[in-house]
Structure formats: structure tokens, C-alpha cells
Amino acid sequence: MxxxxxxxxxxxxxxxxxxxxxxxxxxxxxxxxxxxxRRDEVLYQVSTIDALLAGVYDSAASLGDLLKQGDFGIGTFDALDGELIALDGVVYQAASDGQIRRMPAETGTPFMAVTWFAPDQVFAFSDPVDFEAFKAQLEQRFPSRNMIYAIKAEARFAQIRYRSVPRQQKPYAPLAEVTREQLLFEQRDIDGTLVGFWCPSFVEGINVPGFHLHFLSADRAHGGHVLDFSMVHGSVELDDTSGWEIALPTISGYLDANLDSDRSAELHAVERGGPRQQD
Ligand SMILES: [Zn+2]
Incomplete structure (x- = not known):
């Protein structure tokens, strides 16, 4: 690597x-x-979001490799087998069947980003906010739009919508095609944690510009990639992150991928979710 x-x-x-x-x-x-x-102020990631969009779903590193670089983060698994949530050093799989599993260190990941979570700001939402208001209020608290922020929010949700993606078979389809068959879930009156990052627009192609949040319920029974929510109240922790380290995979799927094109439109479609709904 x-x-x-x-x-x-x-x-x-x-x-x-x-x-x-x-x-x-x-x-x-x-x-x-x-x-x-331990390097608290570094976002460490394996591979790039454009490689994932291009269908590079083979393992580039193990969860154990990533957990040496941080205890908090998000990503996905080998063969795009669900959404990944790393919280307090434990990696959870939010699978497309709606189940949550704790994953062993030897499990592979094609794309994952982690940091050692150490909050620089803590504040509370005592009044209800929807996803758009939540994002706007967090952005107001960022000391700069030119840094990366790790975001942890423990909250009560009146409603939350999230998705997961099904394990893929080779030859792999691009992510924008896969997310057309993504599974959408919705929970009401549920406690849980948002785990993720906000990145500046200049990370385009490498990570996700703006907010990218995953959800894990307090009972560790539900979770996925967040699409929308209505928060009743919550406590938010922001971790300013000024370092960024990228491990480029050396596997053939990555080395042979065409990463020359602009995939920002595909990323936008993938982040916002598709038509199918379950639960
Ligand atoms: Zn995600």
C-alpha cells in the first residue's frame, strides 16, 4: 500500500x-x-470515493489495519456488503437485510475513513431540528470551511431514513447502478448515534464533499447510510481534523480502474438515495 x-x-x-x-x-x-x-487530528482513509463509484469493491485493507489509525469512522465492506460504522473502536455492519453485526478485524474493506475521535466542540440541540436545519447549524459552528470535521451526535429521532446496499457479485457494477437496488429503511421514535464526517468541497473525487453520516441505533439493532431525519433532541460533538492521509490500494481492481472522469453527478445521486423502500 x-x-x-x-x-x-x-x-x-x-x-x-x-x-x-x-x-x-x-x-x-x-x-x-x-x-x-495515535494521531488525533488525522483523517486516515483507504482508497477514494471515485474508486468506489467506479466499482472497485475488492478489499484494499482489513478493518484491523484501519483500527490502528482510528476508532471512529464510516465506509463499506468487501464486495460492497453493507454500510460500515466504526464507533468506540468497534466496527458494525449495517447489512442490506436490516441486520447489524459486529465485524472481526480480519474483514476486508474497499473504502473506509477513520480518525481518533476527540471532540473540540460539544453542544446540544434541545429543540427539534430536521436534517437540513441540523446541517446548517453545524456548518455555522465550523471554525472554517477548509477543514475536515468528524461528527458524532447522540440523539432521539422522531423519524430517520437510511439505506444499505446489497453484497455484489463480479463483474461489479458501478455504485450509481447498485444504489438503484439499495434497501431503504425508516424508524420512528428511536435513540441512536450519527457517525460521520463533513469535508470541504476540494476533497471531491477522493472523499465526499459536505456531510456523510451513518446511523447506529442505541440498541445496536438498526443502522445505515443516513438520507433524512427529524431529530427531537441531541448532543453533538465536533472534532476538527487538520490532517489527511490517504492509502492508495495496490490491488489490480484499483490499479486498472479508470479514474479520469468526473463522477460528481454520480456521487450526488448515490448520496441522496434511490426509489425502493422497505420496512
Ligand atoms: Zn455512506
Whole structure:
């Protein structure tokens, strides 16, 4: 796997600062940070959203690989087998049959993004908000539109709509075709957690610009890719993320994919959901 680091992690700046204090402190800091291997301010992802849109669904890394880079995130599984939610270091599969399963570390993923979740802002929604108002109020709280934010919201929902995608067989169809057969679910009066990210528009092609949220119910019985909701009340945590590291897959499906075209229209269709409804 090749790694492309777009921004230096906070660890380095800590070390540089400490060097001015003294070499010994620097060594101590470096040693302790290396031992932890924790870089709170980095979004680490394997593969790109355009590769997923192009139908690159073969495993590029294991969940265990990703959990070394963070305890919080979203993605999907080998062969596009459902929606992925990583919360508190546990990876859940929201499968297209509506079931939630805890997935073992050796499970593969073609696309996943994680960070070590450490909130910089915590605030509450005490009055009901719909999805659009929720997004607008979060955007108002972002210190900048040029950073990445990890978003965790524990909330009560009057209603929430989400989807999952069915496991695919080769030859793989592009994601926009697959999501035409996605399964839509709706729950009412349910507690759960939103897990996901907001990314700037310049991530286009690599990750999802704007909000990308997955849902996991408090009883760990329901979940998927969020399409819409009406929140009764909730507590929101935002984690400012200034580093971004991308691991490009070295598998043939990725290396041979045509990633030259603009897939933003496909992404828009995929993110907003399709016509079929269940539950
Ligand atoms: Zn999703």
C-alpha cells in the first residue's frame, strides 16, 4: 500500500515545539507518541470515493489495519456488503437485510475513513431540528470551511431514513447502478448515534464533499447510510481534523480502474438515495 500524506500530523509539530525546549523532552514526547501510535487530528482513509463509484469493491485493507489509525469512522465492506460504522473502536455492519453485526478485524474493506475521535466542540440541540436545519447549524459552528470535521451526535429521532446496499457479485457494477437496488429503511421514535464526517468541497473525487453520516441505533439493532431525519433532541460533538492521509490500494481492481472522469453527478445521486423502500 502506498501512502500519500497531504499534511503533517500534529505529532510532528509537537516534536518541533518541544525541540526548542530541549532534546530530551522531544525524545520523551516522540517515544510516548510513537508508542501510542495515535494521531488525533488525522483523517486516515483507504482508497477514494471515485474508486468506489467506479466499482472497485475488492478489499484494499482489513478493518484491523484501519483500527490502528482510528476508532471512529464510516465506509463499506468487501464486495460492497453493507454500510460500515466504526464507533468506540468497534466496527458494525449495517447489512442490506436490516441486520447489524459486529465485524472481526480480519474483514476486508474497499473504502473506509477513520480518525481518533476527540471532540473540540460539544453542544446540544434541545429543540427539534430536521436534517437540513441540523446541517446548517453545524456548518455555522465550523471554525472554517477548509477543514475536515468528524461528527458524532447522540440523539432521539422522531423519524430517520437510511439505506444499505446489497453484497455484489463480479463483474461489479458501478455504485450509481447498485444504489438503484439499495434497501431503504425508516424508524420512528428511536435513540441512536450519527457517525460521520463533513469535508470541504476540494476533497471531491477522493472523499465526499459536505456531510456523510451513518446511523447506529442505541440498541445496536438498526443502522445505515443516513438520507433524512427529524431529530427531537441531541448532543453533538465536533472534532476538527487538520490532517489527511490517504492509502492508495495496490490491488489490480484499483490499479486498472479508470479514474479520469468526473463522477460528481454520480456521487450526488448515490448520496441522496434511490426509489425502493422497505420496512
Ligand atoms: Zn455512506
Amino acid at each position: 502506498q501512502r500519500k500524506t497531504l499534511m503533517q500530523p500534529k505529532k510532528s509539530s509537537l516534536c518541533l515545539r518541544s525541540r526548542s525546549i530541549g532534546a530530551l523532552l522531544c525524545m520523551l514526547l516522540t517515544g510516548s507518541l510513537l508508542a501510542e501510535e
